[in-house]
Amino acid sequence: MATAADRPPQASTQAGTAGRTRPASGALQSADRALVALLSFTEQRPEWGVSELARHHGWDKAVAQRLLTTLAGRGFLTCDSTTRRYRLGPAVWRLARVGEHSGVLPSLVRPVLARLLRETGESVVLNVPNGGGYRCAAAVDGTGPIRYTALVGALMPGHAGASGHAIFAYYPEAEVRQIFGATALQRFTDTTLTTVDALLERYALLRETGFGISHGEYDEAVTAVSAPVFQAGTIAASLTVIGPSHRVTAAADRITEAVLTGAAEATTAFGD
Structure with missing residues (x-):
């Protein structure tokens, strides 16, 4: 690992x-x-x-x-x-x-997404913050009959899954508490994190290692590996490889290395 x-x-x-x-x-x-x-x-x-x-x-x-x-x-x-x-x-x-609507950021990382797809065979998603959640800005679908499909433009809850963790881990704690502490957090599966304290604990670990892995926090059949993407020192997005739990978990070490490399390349493309 x-x-x-x-x-x-x-x-x-x-x-x-x-x-x-x-x-x-x-x-x-x-x-x-x-x-x-x-x-x-x-x-x-x-x-x-x-x-x-x-x-x-x-x-x-x-x-x-x-x-x-x-x-x-x-x-x-x-x-x-x-x-x-x-x-x-x-x-x-x-x-x-103008830049957001013209798709500037996704265009910068399309080569990274394509390479990660070739290396892992799983779906690759670039997510950007959107209020208390995140939005899919770009995605490529994995290969094979069983795969995760991401819909560009779809909004997802920020507290459920590695893609959101890799973004909000780099928000100030006071802002995290403001975003996620106002109302009860929805539970999607048995592994969904539903308290701010649990999120902050996960965020601390993610900042230490530079990546996060979630097992079925939003969809119980899915495992995701995600790393932060920065722009000028500020969190800009998360880069995630996501797919069926049995396949992603079995290849977690290899996928993690690929995601970390891809996130570093995306950070450079965004203008680090």
Whole structure:
């Protein structure tokens, strides 16, 4: 079985990593700096002051001010009139919606899904967070007469199964309790986790090993192996191999290694 030491490296969670890389040859420096400034905003660091951003990237304060003012003028940032601190603006969300509807993320990982299908013979699914659950963003069906079929666009409960665990394990505990602690969690099978404490215990193990395995938590006939996919240090999706319990369980070690490798490749494709 794979261990934390064996798994491929995950995306860095340190803000501003992109800002310390050199621009590509021929790149326009001012445009590159503007993009670096935007990529500095993360879930861990959702707002910046001018002086902070300048120090972080080693820029002149006047340069940082002009960059932030320009981005705010186009709606990519907003500036609090009292604190003078900047946050992401509406133009970012508009582009995010366009990207989601155009299928950008699934297109980036289709080669990964296809390779995992060839290596495992089982269905492979890319899931993205959706409120207190997750949504199938891309999938390929396994081979053979008995297989798991995932419906792209389908919504699934976040607490039932490895696909959801690999996503919500990387949410802050307070947010997990807010999402799953408000109402009683539905039991689908005898192995469904139905308390927040049980989820948090599973999440801790998943973060330690880098992957999760669920046996019949949503469908009692199904076993799933899932690993997190990151984008700029933030959880973006989970990559899952899923199929009939008897086959997936028998090949769990081999499938786990393939999923870990695939998740690392997907993280790189998403722009780690």
